[in-house]
Amino acid sequence: MTTISMTVNGKSVSGDVEGRTLLVQFLRENLQLTGTHVGCDTSQCGACVVHLNGESVKSCTAFAAACDGAEVTTIEGMANPDGSLGVIQQAFQDHHGLQCGFCTPGMVMSAADLLQQNGSPSEAEIREWLEGNICRCTGYHNIVKSIQAAAATLNGQSQAAE
Amino acid sequence: MPKDQGIGASSKRREDVRFLTGNGNYTDDINLPGQTYAYILRSNVAHGTITRLDTAAASAAPGVVRVFTSADLEGLGGVPCGWQVHAKDGEPMKEPKHPILAEGKVRHVGDPVAVVVAETLDQARDAAELIDLDIDELAPQIDMRAALNSGVALHEEAPDNLCFEWHFVAENKDAVDEAIANAHHVTTLELVNNRLVANPMEPRCAIGDYNRSTDDHTLYTTSQNPHVIRLLMGAFVLAIPEHKLRVVAPDVGGGFGTKIYHYAEEAFVTWAAKQLARPVKWTSDRSEAFISDAQGRDHVTKTELAMDENGKFLALRCETYANLGAYLSTFAPCVPTWLHGTLLAGNYQTPLIFTNVRAVFTNTVPVDAYRGAGRPEATYQLERTIDKAAREMGIDPVELRRRNYIQPDQYPYATPVAVEYDSGNYIQTMDKAVEIADRAGFEARKAESASRGKLRGMGIASYIEACGIAPSSLVGALGARAGLYEAATVRVNPTGSISVMTGSHSHGQGHETTFAQVVADRLGCDESNIDIVHGDTSKIPFGMGTYGSRSLAVGGSAIVRSVDKIIDKAKKIAAHLMEAADADVTFENGMFSVAGTDKTIDWGTVALTAYVPHNFPHGEMEPGLEETSFYDPANFTYPAGAYICEVEVDPETGVVDILNFTAADDFGNVVNPMIVEGQVHGGLAQGIGQAMMEGCVYNDDGQLVSASYMDYTMPRADDLPNFAVDHSSVTPCTHNPLGVKGCGEAGAIGSPPALVNAVIDALSGHGVTHIDMPLTPRRVWEAINA
Numbered sequence: 010m011t012t013i014s015m016t017v018n019g020k021s022v023s024g025d026v027e028g029r030t031l032l033v034q035f036l037r038e039n040l041q042l043t044g045t046h047v048g049c050d051t052s053q054c055g056a057c058v059v060h061l062n063g064e065s066v067k068s069c070t071a072f073a074a075a076c077d078g079a080e081v082t083t084i085e086g087m088a089n090p091d092g093s094l095g096v097i098q099q100a101f102q103d104h105h106g107l108q109c110g111f112c113t114p115g116m117v118m119s120a121a122d123l124l125q126q127n128g129s130p131s132e133a134e135i136r137e138w139l140e141g142n143i144c145r146c147t148g149y150h151n152i153v154k155s156i157q158a159a160a161a162t163l164n165g166q167s168q169a170a171e
Numbered sequence: 172m173p174k175d176q177g178i179g180a181s182s183k184r185r186e187d188v189r190f191l192t193g194n195g196n197y198t199d200d201i202n203l204p205g206q207t208y209a210y211i212l213r214s215n216v217a218h219g220t221i222t223r224l225d226t227a228a229a230s231a232a233p234g235v236v237r238v239f240t241s242a243d244l245e246g247l248g249g250v251p252c253g254w255q256v257h258a259k260d261g262e263p264m265k266e267p268k269h270p271i272l273a274e275g276k277v278r279h280v281g282d283p284v285a286v287v288v289a290e291t292l293d294q295a296r297d298a299a300e301l302i303d304l305d306i307d308e309l310a311p312q313i314d315m316r317a318a319l320n321s322g323v324a325l326h327e328e329a330p331d332n333l334c335f336e337w338h339f340v341a342e343n344k345d346a347v348d349e350a351i352a353n354a355h356h357v358t359t360l361e362l363v364n365n366r367l368v369a370n371p372m373e374p375r376c377a378i379g380d381y382n383r384s385t386d387d388h389t390l391y392t393t394s395q396n397p398h399v400i401r402l403l404m405g406a407f408v409l410a411i412p413e414h415k416l417r418v419v420a421p422d423v424g425g426g427f428g429t430k431i432y433h434y435a436e437e438a439f440v441t442w443a444a445k446q447l448a449r450p451v452k453w454t455s456d457r458s459e460a461f462i463s464d465a466q467g468r469d470h471v472t473k474t475e476l477a478m479d480e481n482g483k484f485l486a487l488r489c490e491t492y493a494n495l496g497a498y499l500s501t502f503a504p505c506v507p508t509w510l511h512g513t514l515l516a517g518n519y520q521t522p523l524i525f526t527n528v529r530a531v532f533t534n535t536v537p538v539d540a541y542r543g544a545g546r547p548e549a550t551y552q553l554e555r556t557i558d559k560a561a562r563e564m565g566i567d568p569v570e571l572r573r574r575n576y577i578q579p580d581q582y583p584y585a586t587p588v589a590v591e592y593d594s595g596n597y598i599q600t601m602d603k604a605v606e607i608a609d610r611a612g613f614e615a616r617k618a619e620s621a622s623r624g625k626l627r628g629m630g631i632a633s634y635i636e637a638c639g640i641a642p643s644s645l646v647g648a649l650g651a652r653a654g655l656y657e658a659a660t661v662r663v664n665p666t667g668s669i670s671v672m673t674g675s676h677s678h679g680q681g682h683e684t685t686f687a688q689v690v691a692d693r694l695g696c697d698e699s700n701i702d703i704v705h706g707d708t709s710k711i712p713f714g715m716g717t718y719g720s721r722s723l724a725v726g727g728s729a730i731v732r733s734v735d736k737i738i739d740k741a742k743k744i745a746a747h748l749m750e751a752a753d754a755d756v757t758f759e760n761g762m763f764s765v766a767g768t769d770k771t772i773d774w775g776t777v778a779l780t781a782y783v784p785h786n787f788p789h790g791e792m793e794p795g796l797e798e799t800s801f802y803d804p805a806n807f808t809y810p811a812g813a814y815i816c817e818v819e820v821d822p823e824t825g826v827v828d829i830l831n832f833t834a835a836d837d838f839g840n841v842v843n844p845m846i847v848e849g850q851v852h853g854g855l856a857q858g859i860g861q862a863m864m865e866g867c868v869y870n871d872d873g874q875l876v877s878a879s880y881m882d883y884t885m886p887r888a889d890d891l892p893n894f895a896v897d898h899s900s901v902t903p904c905t906h907n908p909l910g911v912k913g914c915g916e917a918g919a920i921g922s923p924p925a926l927v928n929a930v931i932d933a934l935s936g937h938g939v940t941h942i943d944m945p946l947t948p949r950r951v952w953e954a955i956n957a
Contacts (some may be wrong), residue, residue, distance in 0.1 A: 027501040030295070043200035044193015046424075048372045049457040053880035056372060084193035102183055106851045109679030110190025111372040111424030115192065132893075139888035142878065145372050145425050146679045148856030148918075149888040151849060 014157045019043065026073045032066075033057045035073035035085035036083060037111040043136030044084040044114045048143070053161030058115035065122035067141070089120070096166070097121055097159040106155030116142050120156045128167075129160055136164035172760065177692035180907075184684045186677070195422045198376040198393050203450040206378070207236050209440060210295035211453065212285040213462065216306050217534035217873020218325070221275055221284070223305035229287055234294030236447060237389035239286045239439075241272040247442065249437050251407035252499040253399075256508050256530075258335040264530070265334050267326035267539075271408070271435045277306060278325050278497035280873055281462025283435060288443060288451055298386040308817035309874035315471065315531040325497060325532045334495055334504070334530040339512040339825035347525040350486035354477030357944035358560035363943040364548045366494065366867040367860075368883055369541045371678070374455040375464060379440030383448060386728040387415055390441045394420040395430045395676050396716020397761060401708050402653065403433040403501065413708075414833055416441075420706040423678035427857070428540040430466045430678065431718045432501035434896035436463075440585050461878035466867060467541020468799040470507060470548045471492035474556045476521075482566045484519055484575045487553065497532060500539035502644060504530065509649045510545030512636070516586035517553045518633045518811055519575040524587050530869040534873045536936045537802055540718065542857055542919040546636040554924035558931065559940060568631045568880020568928070569605060572596060576633075582906075592809045594902040596631055596837060601813040601851055603835035604631075607895050608815035616817075622629060626820040626832075629934025634921035636816070637807035638913035639724030639904075657721070657801035658713040659729035661737050662688070663825015665782035665797035669694070669701045669776040671733075676705050677724030679853075680915065681846045682722060688842050689909065693734045694759035696774060712799050720913030723842065724808045724904065732800035733906045740857070741777045748772055748780060808904045808912040812836035814925040820933045825952025826864065827930055829892045834921065837900040839912035844898070846912045851896045854918020860886045861919070862926040866945045884945075 014023040017040060024039040029068040036042045036059070048056035060082040087095045094102060096104055097117050107113040116139070123130060123138045130138065135156050136149065144152060176182060181955065216686040216946040226238040249268040268274075273284045283301055289295035312318035312325060318332040325332055338344065351357055376856045378391040388411055394400050423430060440451040470491050476485040486621050493507030512526050543550075561568040576597045577584050584592045613629050619898045620627035634930055640646065643654035660672040671690060677680055681825050687701040704710050717726070738758055745754045745763035749770045757764050761774045780787060781796035815833045820826070864884040877883040902911030921946060930946050931939060939954045 021297070027293070037200075040605075042193065043197075044195070046197070047199075047371070048424075049880045051457070051879045051881045054372060076609075081517060084191075088192050094191060096186065101191055104844050105184065107184075107187055107190055108681070108849060108853060109372065109425040109430065110186070110195050110422065111197065113190050114193055133889075136889040136891075142620040143372065143885060145370055145427070145857070145885065146853045147849060148852035148886075149855075149891055150852040150894055153888065154891075 011074050013074055015076055015081055017081045018083060027162060028074060031069055032071040032076050033068035036068060041103045042083050042085050046114060048111065053143065054112070055115040055119060056112050057140065058118040060118060060122065065119050076159045084117060087117060089131050096162050098158035100155040100162065104151050104155040104158055106147065106152045109171055114146045116144065116152055120159065123156070124160055124163060128164055132157065172691050172695045173697060176698045177688055178842050180687055180688060181843055182684050182698060184681045186681065186683045197373055197422045197548065198378065198391050199422055201378060201391050203380055204380065206450040206452050207288045207290060207447060208288050208292040208295050209451050209453040210292060210299050212279060212286045212287070212299045212304065213303050214273065214282040214306065216277060216283055216308050217280050217311035218255045219277050219306035219308040221277065221391065222307050223303060225286065225303035226285060228301040229298040234290040235298045236288045239272065239443065239877045240710050245345035247271055248408045250433055252504065253403065253501045254505040255652065256335055256337060256504040257650065259341065260339040260940070264328040264504055265326070265431070265474065266363060266499060267328045267686060270861065271283040271438055279536055281536055281874060286439060287430040288447065293708045293932065303574050311534045312468065312872050313533055313535065313869050313871060315494050315533060318531055318533050319870045325534060329532055329543050332530055332532045337461045337508050337528040339508070339526050340524065343525045343587065346525045347488050350523050351475055351488055352483055355480045356478050356564060358476045358556055358563055360557060360559050360941060361473045362552060362557045364468045364470040364472065364551055364940065365861060365944045367465060367467045367541055368461060368867060369427040369429035369464065370885060371425030371427055374457055374460050375430065375434065375439045376453045376454040377437045378450055379444035380450045381445040381448065385778045387417065388441055388445065389419065390437055391419045391421065393423050393430050395423065395678055395718055396714065397676065397706055397708050398714040399653065399716050400433050400437060400673060404438050404441065404905055406861050408438040411540055417709045418674055422736070426678040428467065428544060428718060431716070432465050432601045433541055452707035458879055461883065462536055462875055462930065463824050465500045465539035466496065467538060468548060471826050472552045473550045476556050476560055478560060478564065478695045482564050482571050482741040484521040486523040487515060489515060489529045491526065492655050493528055493530045494533055494535065494538050496532050496535045496537035498537050500537040501538045503537060505650065506540050506545045511549050512586045514546050514549035515553060516588050517550065518577060518635050520577055533652050535869055542854065543636070544719065545915040546916065547920045547923065550634045550920050551924050555927060557560060558928045562935065567929050569601060572601065572633055590807060591904040593806055595809060595811050596900060596902050597811055599900045600811065600835045601839050602634065603897050603900055604813040607897055608817065608831065608833040610815070620819050626822055626933040628818050628820065628931070629930040630925045630927065630929025630932055631818045632921050632925035632928060635809055635811040635916065636916060636920050637779065638720035638810055639804055639808040640719040640721055641807050642805060643803050653715065654803065656801050657715055657716055657726040657729045658799065658801045659726065659733050660712050660797065661730065661733040662798040663737060663781065665779055667700065667778040670703060670704060671730055672704045673730060674709040674716065675722040676717045678717070680717065680722060680817060681884055685723065685846055686727060686730055689730060690734055695759060720915040723911045724907055724913050725802060725804055727909055727911065728804070728907045729800045732802055734922055736798035736800065737796060740792060743788060743791060743851050743859050744777050744780055745772050748776070748786065771907050805906040807841065808907070810836060810838050810912040810914065810917055812917060812921060813908045814921040816929040818929040818933055820951060822932060822955055825948035825955065826948045827946055827951060829859065831892055831906060833895045834918060835897045835900065836914065837902055838898050838914045839901060839904045840910040841898055847898060848896045850914045851918045852894055853943065854916060855894055855922045856886050858919040858922030859891060859926060862923040862944050862946060864945050864947065
């Protein structure tokens with residue numbers, strides 16, 4: 010067992026983990042942050058995507074011990090400070106970008122990273138970016154629309170701020 | 172009720188907030204105090220006899236609570252089958268036992284052999300490696316047709332591995348043979364409906380809990396129908412009466428059929444929790460799901476369609492081999508029979524139909540219903556055959572369909588395959604699809620593609636499906652071992668808010684939103700005053716669950732019945748309060764009024780009076796405002812539509828590019844267009860997945876070589892186009908109170924033939940008449956270069 014510490018959704022946390030403990034296990038089992046999901050065991054589905062030091066990663070593919078000292082954001086950290094849905098979350102609700110909800114946390118985290126890197130992605134760029142996130146319910150049609158809408162909203166906000 | 176709510180509004184989904192914030196409550200998110208973890212040792216060979224099973228070392232491993240084998244389960248029943256089909260000779264199907272853990276023999280890779288229960292999952296998994304298991308291998312039976320003649324039986328009860336041979340409609344056989352022998356033209360097609368894995372994103376999970384104080388058992392499980400699990404597991408496996416068994420299916424991350432069935436793991440954790448006096452949790456990993464979740468489709472079929480010189484359909488003859496896998500899953504026998512044979516009329520006036528279905532045991536994972544279940548298989552064989560017929564007859568594929576469609580004035584229409592369509596308008600949906608897909612402009616687009624060396628094709632398909640399963644008396648006669656009604660309780664609380672307890676189960680469909688819209692529309696109140704409760708047998712009177720696009724048609728109808736009873740009672744209370752005759756009271760927009768006066772009373776006052784009955788018609792009725800209904804439908808519902816797919820094929824590589832996909836559906840009345848369109852999108856994605864890339868591959872040894880997300884290809888975002896979806900053709904269902912038909916499976920039913928027809932159209936210049944799904948670049952390239 011190793012004791013590790015990290016900042017998760019702005020809070021300092023620590024815990025004891027085995028060498029084989031994955032980041033997603035640490036989040037779900039030690040911290041009870043069950044919004045991050047496990048949908049496969051081959052790092053394909055993307056239901057477990059979180060942000061590690063600001064970048065999207067599959068938390069099933071990172072050892073918890075290797076994330077000692079890191080800053081992690083999960084789906085639980087994506088709402089506005091007042092608890093209302095953040096821009097991307099709201100866009101997913103507005104455009105019916107989710108059905109069963111299981112892939113959704115990973116989709117939102119992946120989309121957030123895309124929009125950090127590319128504020129105005131084309132439809133093709135969104136579809137290519139989402140290659141690592143599988144959704145079995147929506148056919149992606151409304152997920153793409155949600156991300157396009159979120160990009161437009163975020164661009165509007167940043168223009169208004171300028 | 173606000174104007175933007177109720178039936179017809181695209182209300183945003185209330186359930187989304189918890190899913191978008193990480194507050195969903197899926198089964199694996201639940202952890203109980205003192206919980207133990209189960210890891211299942213599964214067979215790694217397809218067929219064999221267990222010669223040694225020594226668990227001593229595993230039992231002594233760190234953290235192990237106990238190791239179980241079938242020897243420990245004496246007295247427990249097998250996993251039951253919920254549908255009994257009778258063979259052509261009237262004999263019941265062969266129904267061998269499906270044990271919880273293998274009893275001396277393993278019959279597919281993944282067959283559970285032993286369970287280690289330990290303090291942690293890692294300890295359970297580590298200990299399972301210490302189990303000493305020897306299996307004497309038997310010849311694996313993988314190919315259906317070979318299995319029928321191999322002489323190597325999976326089960327003693329079925330020496331030739333045939334579960335049943337089914338004739339339908341048996342009395343039509345001679346007339347069909349004669350019509351085909353004498354027809355102007357007969358189109359023949361042999362095809363494979365490829366085996367699929369449903370792959371809901373949430374893997375299955377089950378937690379058993381036992382309360383020593385009350386002798387109550389609780390099972391938390393990833394199910395589409397918790398009451399059905401309680402019924403099957405309680406009565407047939409564990410002998411626990413309903414009042415001592417609670418089944419909870421909380422948020423469930425997709426089902427698509429594969430979470431309908433009762434699985435051995437559910438029975439094991441429920442039973443073991445009592446043995447160990449501790450909760451037992453089992454969570455499937457994805458690799459395990461591939462070898463333990465029921466799979467779908469897997470038919471090999473030959474069809475023959477007889478026509479006169481004008482292309483009028485005279486008779487259809489089909490022969491199908493249907494793979495059941497190693498054991499009978501819950502609804503498996505009805506999929507290739509009653510859910511398949513009864514749809515072979517399609518949208519057409521074919522007067523004579525006969526099919527012969529052989530259902531075969533093989534050393535593969537059990538096969539059961541997957542999105543559409545039997546209906547996609549029927550639609551695919553029919554629509555592919557019609558497309559081939561159009562080409563052979565030199566008749567435009569839309570025109571050939573139009574000549575044979577059941578006409579709008581022919582309803583109710585009794586088909587020769589035992590069902591009666593209540594309503595429809597197939598010409599209208601085809602016209603819509605043709606218009607949206609711009610069929611008129613296709614030739615110009617084809618020429619443009621050709622100028623770039625690409626082959627463009629357009630594929631047409633109609634579909635019909637039977638949804639809202641079903642009248643209990645009918646399905647009982649066909650072999651169902653349960654009724655197929657739905658139950659709903661509507662409770663008006665003292666402050667006027669409303670709790671709706673429904674036996675339907677949402678695992679992505681958005682019932683919490685749609686059902687609230689239906690109730691709000693009926694009561695004229697704000698949707699936010701209505702709470703939809705589902706997924707817990709302790710809260711809901713009864714239920715048969717969600718599958719076969721039945722939730723709104725059957726479950727929604729039960730809710731409407733209860734709401735109408737509530738309104739009747741509430742009007743009487745209002746009449747009493749307003750000192751008016753019952754018959755003079757009207758109810759509109761949440762207000763009760765006395766006709767011809769200005770007397771009114773609001774909903775809240777009536778609700779409060781029902782529970783604080785100081786001034787109440789005690790002589791006429793009891794206090795309270797709560798009603799329960801069991802709705803048993805009069806018929807199936809028959810959604811139908813027309814799908815058009817346009818593709819471009821690169822003849823150099825065999826790569827198929829889906830350029831656009833049009834779906835024109837008739838779902839009857841639509842409650843929430845946004846949700847309905849989302850259901851179609853998802854169905855299309857799964858149908859396109861089947862046609863383009865998905866498929867189980869078993870090798871000759873019975874190893875599922877496509878057993879991970881790296882090997883089983885599902886559509887990703889960049890594999891799919893945007894979809895053009897239209898549901899403006901509306902012929903309401905005539906026999907349920909909402910006039911709704913169901914929309915969950917349509918996309919998966921109509922899209923495979925449309926897509927394959929498009930590719931065949933693109934390759935028609937190369938003499939290609941058929942390619943079996945999935946249309947991988949290799950298969951397409953090989954067809955072009957054959």
